[in-house]
Structures are given as C-alpha cells and as structure tokens.
Amino acid sequence: xxxxxxxxxxxxxxxxxxxxxxxxxxxxxxxxxxxxxxxxxxxxxxxxxxxxxxxxxxxxxxxxxxxxxxxxxxxxxxxxxxxxxxxxxxxxxxxxxxxxxxxxxxxxxxx
Amino acid sequence: xxxxxxxxxxxxxxxxxxxxxxxxxxxxxxxxxxxxxxxxxxxxxxxxxxxxxxxxxxxxxxxxxxxxxxxxxxxxxxxxxxxxxxxxxxxxxxxxxxxxxxxxxxxxxxxxxx
Numbered sequence: 001x002x003x004x005x006x007x008x009x010x011x012x013x014x015x016x017x018x019x020x021x022x023x024x025x026x027x028x029x030x031x032x033x034x035x036x037x038x039x040x041x042x043x044x045x046x047x048x049x050x051x052x053x054x055x056x057x058x059x060x061x062x063x064x065x066x067x068x069x070x071x072x073x074x075x076x077x078x079x080x081x082x083x084x085x086x087x088x089x090x091x092x093x094x095x096x097x098x099x100x101x102x103x104x105x106x107x108x109x110x111x
Numbered sequence: 112x113x114x115x116x117x118x119x120x121x122x123x124x125x126x127x128x129x130x131x132x133x134x135x136x137x138x139x140x141x142x143x144x145x146x147x148x149x150x151x152x153x154x155x156x157x158x159x160x161x162x163x164x165x166x167x168x169x170x171x172x173x174x175x176x177x178x179x180x181x182x183x184x185x186x187x188x189x190x191x192x193x194x195x196x197x198x199x200x201x202x203x204x205x206x207x208x209x210x211x212x213x214x215x216x217x218x219x220x221x222x223x224x225x
Contacts, residue, residue, distance in 0.1 A: 033213070042117075042201055043216035088154065098144055098156030098169060099203075099214060 006089050006102035013110045018076040020105045022089030025070065029091040032065065034074045037086045037104070046074070046087075076107075084109045113138065115204050115217035123223045129190040132220045134202035136183050142166070142207030143185035144214060145177060148199040157200075160185050161207045189222075197224045 003025045012018045024032070030051050035043040049056045049063045049072070056063045062075040076083055086104040093100065116135045124130050136143055144167075145157040156169040160179035179185045183204075189196055199221050203214035 031213070035216070042115075042218040043203075045213060045215060048213055090154075098146070098159060098167060099154075100156075101154040103153045 004089055004091060004100050004102040006087075006105045008103065009106045009108065011108040011110060012079050014079060014081060016079055018074075018079045018083065018107055020074045020076075020087050020089075020107065022072040022074075022102055023070055024072065024089070024091050024100075026091055026093040026100070027070070028093045031092055032063075032072050033090040033092075033099070034061075034063065035088040035090060035101075037088065039085075043088065079107075079109055081109050081111075083107060115202060115215055117200075117202055117217040117220050119220060120218065121221050121223075123225065124192050125225050126192055126194060128192050129188060130192060130222060132187045132200055132202075132222075134185045134187070134204070134217060136185070136202075136204035137215060140204040140206055140215075141183050142205045142212070143179060143183065144203045144205075145185070145187050146201045146203065147171075148201060148219070149195075149197075154201070157187070192224045194224050197222060 005023045033048040034046040036046050037043050047058050047061050049065050060077045064073045086106050088104045089102040090099040118133045142161045144159040146154050148154045159167040163179045174190045177187045199219045201219045203216045205212040205214045
C-alpha cells in the first residue's frame with residue numbers, strides 16, 4: 001500500500017532555515033500536503049502542492065516537489081520559536097481512501 | 112467561517128464500554144473523514160462520509176462505525192472499548208466534490224480507555 005516516510009526529529013537554531021523532507025510511494029498522488037500539529041491540538045493545514053507543480057511559495061514557507069524521485073520538502077525561512085511543532089507530510093492517492101500521513105517530524109528550535 | 116468543531120474534547124471510559132464522538136463540519140462542507148492518531152501507529156484513516164453515506168473505509172474492525180446526518184454533522188461510535196483504542200480522534204471536512212480536495216481538521220477528541 002501507500003507509504004509516506006519522514007525523519008522523526010529536526011533541530012535548528014532560531015533564525016535559520018528549517019528543511020523537512022518527505023518521501024512517498026504512491027505514484028498516483030495528485031495533491032501533497034503539509035500539516036502542523038502543536039501540543040494538544042489538531043492538525044493545521046500549512047500548505048499543499050499539486051503534483052504538476054515543482055515549487056510553491058507562501059510567505060516563509062517553500063514547498064519543493066520532485067515527482068520523479070517522489071520527494072517533497074518544506075522549507076521554513078527564519079525559523080521562530082512559534083514554529084516548534086510536529087510537521088506531517090500527507091498525500092491523497094488516486095483512490096479516495098483518505099489521506100496517508102507520515103509519522104511526523106518534530107521540529108525543535110534552539111535559542 | 113467557523114472551523115471544524117468536535118465534541119467532547121476529552122473522554123475517559125473503561126474497557127467494554129462504548130463511546131460516541133461528534134464532528135460538526137465547516138459550513139458548506141459535506142464530506143467528513145475520521146482519523147485515529149496514536150503514538151505507535153500515527154495517523155490512520157477510519158472512514159469518510161458524504162451525503163449521509165459511507166464513501167470510503169480504512170482498515171479498522173467493525174467496532175468502529177459512523178454515521179452522518181442531513182446537516183452533514185457526523186458521529187463516530189466505538190463499541191466494546193479496548194485499551195488500544197486510547198487515542199486522539201480527529202475529524203476532517205471538505206466540500207466533497209472531488210477526492211482531491213483539501214481537508215480541514217478539527218481539534219480532536221482525546222479518548223482514554225482505562
């Protein structure tokens with residue numbers, strides 16, 4: 001079945017850029033998503049990219065998609081302490097059986 | 112627009128009991144999907160409802176069921192609770208016109224089974 005893989009942890013210094021990577025297996029994915037989850041909260045949609053795009057920029061967020069390698073990344077510029085959270089990569093494949101999520105990347109901000 | 116609301120936010124039950132969780136979608140959204148989040152398994156898709164009908168289903172036992180009302184509000188029921196059902200249950204809603212629409216999540220219901 002479909003699978004989405006992410007690193008479990010990423011530690012960056014405040015003010016640096018954070019790059020969170022994700023790989024997926026479903027070649028029929030049409031939309032790929034990044035969600036943010038803060039402690040005790042639900043999932044907040046950060047951004048998404050359609051599979052015929054290579055890049056999407058939204059303020060401090062840049063999403064890069066390499067469809068050939070099935071690799072997705074999320075870059076957060078000028079990382080702040082408020083960015084500390086778990087970031088989930090998700091895809092919805094050609095079927096309609098819900099989103100498939102990665103296990104999430106814990107973003108840790110060092111002062 | 113008001114966001115997705117879920118009630119209750121927290122629940123404590125004992126093994127063998129049953130529980131009902133509720134999700135009210137964003138106005139105009141007709142699709143409601145349910146997910147289970149646990150530390151071990153991560154986020155897993157339970158089922159999706161659209162126009163009062165279950166449209167898709169994940170790999171969960173029959174103890175997990177749901178329904179949707181004419182106003183698009185959805186309920187999820189878990190019968191004969193097990194310790195492993197302790198989790199954060201999230202619902203996500205979308206307009207439901209296409210399978211690829213963006214889903215917006217509620218804050219979740221945290222269920223603890225003792």
